Amino acid sequence: MAAFAQAPPLALHFQEATRSSSSQPPRPRTRPSPPAQRPTTAHPPLPGTSPSSASEPLIVSETKLITMHSCAGRLEDARKVFEGMACRDLLAWSAMIGAYAIRGLYKEVVPLAVTMVREGVIPDRFLITRILQACAYTEDLELGVAMHSLAIQSGFMVERARDVPVGNSVLAMYVKCGELGRARVVFENMGQRDLGTWNSMIFGCCQSNEWEEARRLLDDMRHEGTEPGVITWNTLISSYARSGELDVAMEMLEQMEESGVAPDVITWTSLVSGFVYSDRGGEALRCFMRMRLAGVEPNGMTIASAISACASLRLLSQGMELHCHAIKVGSVNNVLSGNSLVDMYAKCGEIVAAKRIFNEIPEKDIFSWNSMVAGYAQAGYCGKAYELFCKMESLGVRRNVITWNIMISGYIRNGDDERAFELFQMMESYGVKRDTASWNALIAGSVHNGHSDRALRIFRQMQSLLVRPDYITILSIIPAFANLVAFSKVREIHTCIFHNYLEMDGKIANALINAYSKSGDLAGACAVFDRHSSRNIISWNCIILAHLLHGSPSEALDCFCEMKQEGVLPDHTTLTAVIKAYGLQGKVSEVKQIFYNMTHDYNITPDLDHYAAIVDLLGRSGCLQEAYEFIDNMPLIPNLAVWEALLTAATIHGNARLANLAARELSSLDPSDTRIQRLVFNYWDLTGKSADVPLMTVYNKGRELKDVDSCSVEIKNKVYLFSTSDNLALESTVAELKLIMIQIRMSLLNICNGTDAEEEKEELSGIHCEKLAIAFAISNSPPLRSIRIIKTLRMCSRCHIFAKLVSEKYERQILIKDSNCLHKFKDGKCSCEDKNV
DNA sequence: GACCGCCTTT
Structure with a gap:
C-alpha cells in the first residue's frame, strides 16, 4: 500500500x-x-x-x-x-x-x-x-x-x-x-481537521444562511491555528454577495486583505456580480476598477457581470469599452459575455448592435434568445420580437416561461392588451406553465395602461387559483391604489404583505409611502417612512412629494434638509419638488438660488421639469413677462409642461396675449395630442373665442373628446362617476342636489359680488361635476365621513370656494385630487391655501 | 468557491 x-x-x-x-x-x-x-x-x-x-x-x-x-x-x-x-x-x-x-x-x-x-x-x-x-x-x-x-x-x-x-x-x-x-x-x-474541513463546514453554513455560525467557525479555525485561505474567504464573500449582503461582503474583503490573503478573480467576480444582482451597478463597476488596479485579470464571467452593470446603468460607452476588453481576453464569442452584450446594447437603445452580437454568438442558449426577444420587445418592436419568438420554435429552441413572459409584457406595454392576454391563455397549451411573473406582467401592464380595476381583478383571480403573489406582484399592484378613491385598499394591501410573509422590501415601502400619500393619508405615508430601514433617494422623494401634495411645503423643505444631513444626494426629482415647495411659499429668491446653482452644488443639469416649475412659479406670482422671457432664453426646447404652466398663469392673470401665445405653441407641439386638445379647449371655453384658425382646429378636436371632465367618488364600496355633460343621468337625485346647491349658492353670493364669466359658463353648460359629486356624497354617505373625489381637470376657483363652504357647513372633510394637486377641505379652508386654483 | 434573460418603487 x-x-x-x-x-x-x-x-x-x-x-x-x-x-x-x-x-x-x-x-x-x-x-x-x-x-x-x-x-x-x-x-x-x-x-x-x-x-x-x-x-x-x-x-x-x-x-x-x-x-x-x-x-x-x-x-x-x-x-x-x-x-x-x-x-x-x-x-x-x-x-x-x-x-x-x-x-x-x-x-x-x-x-x-x-x-x-x-x-x-x-x-x-x-x-x-x-x-x-x-x-x-x-x-x-x-x-x-x-x-x-x-x-x-x-x-x-x-x-x-x-x-x-x-x-x-x-x-x-x-x-x-x-x-x-x-x-x-x-x-x-x-x-x-485541515483547511478543507473548515471550508466545507463554512460553505455548509453559508448555504443554509447560518451566517452567525459561519462567522463563529471563522473565529474558531483561527483559534485552532488554521488560517483561512482564499477559498474560505471567497466562500463567505460570495455567499454574502449573492444574498444581497454586499456591505458585509465588502467588510469581509477588507478582513481578507488585512489577513494577507490576496483576493483573486473569483473574489472580485463574486462582488461584481453580487452588486449587479442587487441593482447596485455603480458599485459593481467600482469593484471592477479596484480589481484592475490590484492587477487581477478579469475572466469572461467578470467581464460579463461588468457589462450587465453597464446595461442596468445604460452606460453605452463604458459598455463598449468592456466589449473591446472582452475581444482582447478572447471571451467575446463566449455565450456568457455575448448574452450580456446583447442585453447591454439593447438596453442602451442600440438594437442593431445587439442583433449583430446575437448573430455572432456561435452556440446560442435560451438566454441569448430571450435577451434578444426582450431587446426588441422593450424597444417597442413587438413584431420583430414575435418573429424571433416564432423562429425559436421552428429551430427547435425550447421557449421557456421567461420567453413567454417577455412577449406578454412586451405586447401589453405597447398597448396591445388583446395579444398579451391571448399569449397568456395560450402558453399552457404549449406546455409552458405560467408562473408568478406571467401574472405580474399582466398586472403591471394593466396598471401601466391605466386599467387599475382590471389589474385588481387579475390580482384576485391569481390568488383564487392559489398562485402566491411575490413582492413584485405587490409592487406592481400598489400604484393601482395610489388614488383617493382606493384609500381603503392601501391598508388592505399593507396587511396582505404580512399575510403572504413578504418582507417589507425597500421598494415596497417606497411604493406604499406614495400610495398612502396619494390616497389622502399623509399620516400613513409618514408612518411607513419613519419605519423604513433602508431609505434611499426614492424614499426621500416620496415623502417630500407627499408633503408637497398635502400642501405642506415647509415640511417638505424640512425633509430636504434632513435628507442632506443624512448624506443622501438629491436627484432631478428632489430638486423639482424643492423648487415647487419654495414656489408655494412665494420664496422666489430661494428658488433662483437653487436653480442657478444646481449644477455646481449637486451636479445636476436643469431639465424640462425644472424649467416648467420655474415658469409656473414666475407665472403664478404675476411675473408673466419674466416667465415668457425665461422660456425664450432656455437652452432646451420647451415642452408641454412648460407651455401649460405659462398658459395657466396667463389665463389666471387675464393676460390674453401670452395665453394665446402659449396655446398656439402648445397646439403646434402636437395637434393630435388629446391632452393638448383638452388644454386648448378648456382655455378657450373659459375665455371666449377669437378668429385664430390653427387654434380653432385643436379647440374643435378638444370639444369632440368625450368626458371632457369627469370625477369619481366612492360611497359604500361603490364608485360613482360624474361628468359635467351628463347631469340629466342623475334625474332622481338632481332635485335634491339642486336644493343643496341653492343653499350653498346663497352663501356664495354673499362672498362674491355678482357673477363672473366662469359662473355664466357653468349656467350654460351644466353644473361642474365635482359639485354634483359633493352634493351626491353629502346626501348619500354617513355624516362625518370624509368625501373623496378624483377629477380629471383642474378645479375652477368657484368649485374651490364651493367645496370650502360645504366643508364648513356640513362639517365634512372633502378631499379632491385634480390634475394638479390634492385639495383637503376642512372647516372652510383648503390645504392648498388657494394657491392651486 | 462565481454565471447572463422576464415581472419592480418617486
Missing part, C-alpha cells in the same frame, strides 16, 4: 492545500500486478506507448490496460476491457471509477459504485473518497450514507492524519446534499 499512501490526496472541492497537485494529469499507477490477475496478450500496441522490443509480445494486465486507455482519453475502450473482465478486484474498480472521476463524470461513478458494493468489493480509503465526491456532486445521499458507514466500519474515520481526507469527503458530501445536521456531527467528531 506504500505507493497508494504517497499518491496525492484527491481533489476535494474545499481542499485548498492540494489544488496544485490535483490539476496535474493523472499518473498511471505503478503497483505490480498481483499474481491472481490473468495476463492479457496479443493486444496491439497502444499509440504513444512504445513496446520495449518489437519482437516481444506486449503483456499488460487488464487493470493496467484500463488505466492506459483512460490516460489516452479512450474511456469506451477502458470500459470494454473492464466489462470483459471475469474477475474484478479492487484495483480494477479503482481504475475504472478513477477514469470517470478524474474527468468529473460523476454520474457514471455512482452506478458503478453501487454494483461494486453489491459484488462485495470493499473500497479502500482512496476509492471511498472518490465515490463520496461523486455522491456530493450528484447529491446522492443514499450512496453517500452507505459510504460513510463503510468508512466507519473500515476504520477510516479515526483520529489520524490520513483519515482527514476521508472525513472531509464525508463532510463535503453531507454539505452538498444539504444535510447540515449530519455534517455537523461528522465535523464535531473529526479528531483532526
Whole structure:
C-alpha cells in the first residue's frame, strides 16, 4: 500500500492545500500486478506507448490496460476491457471509477459504485473518497450514507492524519446534499481537521444562511491555528454577495486583505456580480476598477457581470469599452459575455448592435434568445420580437416561461392588451406553465395602461387559483391604489404583505409611502417612512412629494434638509419638488438660488421639469413677462409642461396675449395630442373665442373628446362617476342636489359680488361635476365621513370656494385630487391655501 | 468557491 499512501490526496472541492497537485494529469499507477490477475496478450500496441522490443509480445494486465486507455482519453475502450473482465478486484474498480472521476463524470461513478458494493468489493480509503465526491456532486445521499458507514466500519474515520481526507469527503458530501445536521456531527467528531474541513463546514453554513455560525467557525479555525485561505474567504464573500449582503461582503474583503490573503478573480467576480444582482451597478463597476488596479485579470464571467452593470446603468460607452476588453481576453464569442452584450446594447437603445452580437454568438442558449426577444420587445418592436419568438420554435429552441413572459409584457406595454392576454391563455397549451411573473406582467401592464380595476381583478383571480403573489406582484399592484378613491385598499394591501410573509422590501415601502400619500393619508405615508430601514433617494422623494401634495411645503423643505444631513444626494426629482415647495411659499429668491446653482452644488443639469416649475412659479406670482422671457432664453426646447404652466398663469392673470401665445405653441407641439386638445379647449371655453384658425382646429378636436371632465367618488364600496355633460343621468337625485346647491349658492353670493364669466359658463353648460359629486356624497354617505373625489381637470376657483363652504357647513372633510394637486377641505379652508386654483 | 434573460418603487 506504500505507493497508494504517497499518491496525492484527491481533489476535494474545499481542499485548498492540494489544488496544485490535483490539476496535474493523472499518473498511471505503478503497483505490480498481483499474481491472481490473468495476463492479457496479443493486444496491439497502444499509440504513444512504445513496446520495449518489437519482437516481444506486449503483456499488460487488464487493470493496467484500463488505466492506459483512460490516460489516452479512450474511456469506451477502458470500459470494454473492464466489462470483459471475469474477475474484478479492487484495483480494477479503482481504475475504472478513477477514469470517470478524474474527468468529473460523476454520474457514471455512482452506478458503478453501487454494483461494486453489491459484488462485495470493499473500497479502500482512496476509492471511498472518490465515490463520496461523486455522491456530493450528484447529491446522492443514499450512496453517500452507505459510504460513510463503510468508512466507519473500515476504520477510516479515526483520529489520524490520513483519515482527514476521508472525513472531509464525508463532510463535503453531507454539505452538498444539504444535510447540515449530519455534517455537523461528522465535523464535531473529526479528531483532526485541515483547511478543507473548515471550508466545507463554512460553505455548509453559508448555504443554509447560518451566517452567525459561519462567522463563529471563522473565529474558531483561527483559534485552532488554521488560517483561512482564499477559498474560505471567497466562500463567505460570495455567499454574502449573492444574498444581497454586499456591505458585509465588502467588510469581509477588507478582513481578507488585512489577513494577507490576496483576493483573486473569483473574489472580485463574486462582488461584481453580487452588486449587479442587487441593482447596485455603480458599485459593481467600482469593484471592477479596484480589481484592475490590484492587477487581477478579469475572466469572461467578470467581464460579463461588468457589462450587465453597464446595461442596468445604460452606460453605452463604458459598455463598449468592456466589449473591446472582452475581444482582447478572447471571451467575446463566449455565450456568457455575448448574452450580456446583447442585453447591454439593447438596453442602451442600440438594437442593431445587439442583433449583430446575437448573430455572432456561435452556440446560442435560451438566454441569448430571450435577451434578444426582450431587446426588441422593450424597444417597442413587438413584431420583430414575435418573429424571433416564432423562429425559436421552428429551430427547435425550447421557449421557456421567461420567453413567454417577455412577449406578454412586451405586447401589453405597447398597448396591445388583446395579444398579451391571448399569449397568456395560450402558453399552457404549449406546455409552458405560467408562473408568478406571467401574472405580474399582466398586472403591471394593466396598471401601466391605466386599467387599475382590471389589474385588481387579475390580482384576485391569481390568488383564487392559489398562485402566491411575490413582492413584485405587490409592487406592481400598489400604484393601482395610489388614488383617493382606493384609500381603503392601501391598508388592505399593507396587511396582505404580512399575510403572504413578504418582507417589507425597500421598494415596497417606497411604493406604499406614495400610495398612502396619494390616497389622502399623509399620516400613513409618514408612518411607513419613519419605519423604513433602508431609505434611499426614492424614499426621500416620496415623502417630500407627499408633503408637497398635502400642501405642506415647509415640511417638505424640512425633509430636504434632513435628507442632506443624512448624506443622501438629491436627484432631478428632489430638486423639482424643492423648487415647487419654495414656489408655494412665494420664496422666489430661494428658488433662483437653487436653480442657478444646481449644477455646481449637486451636479445636476436643469431639465424640462425644472424649467416648467420655474415658469409656473414666475407665472403664478404675476411675473408673466419674466416667465415668457425665461422660456425664450432656455437652452432646451420647451415642452408641454412648460407651455401649460405659462398658459395657466396667463389665463389666471387675464393676460390674453401670452395665453394665446402659449396655446398656439402648445397646439403646434402636437395637434393630435388629446391632452393638448383638452388644454386648448378648456382655455378657450373659459375665455371666449377669437378668429385664430390653427387654434380653432385643436379647440374643435378638444370639444369632440368625450368626458371632457369627469370625477369619481366612492360611497359604500361603490364608485360613482360624474361628468359635467351628463347631469340629466342623475334625474332622481338632481332635485335634491339642486336644493343643496341653492343653499350653498346663497352663501356664495354673499362672498362674491355678482357673477363672473366662469359662473355664466357653468349656467350654460351644466353644473361642474365635482359639485354634483359633493352634493351626491353629502346626501348619500354617513355624516362625518370624509368625501373623496378624483377629477380629471383642474378645479375652477368657484368649485374651490364651493367645496370650502360645504366643508364648513356640513362639517365634512372633502378631499379632491385634480390634475394638479390634492385639495383637503376642512372647516372652510383648503390645504392648498388657494394657491392651486 | 462565481454565471447572463422576464415581472419592480418617486
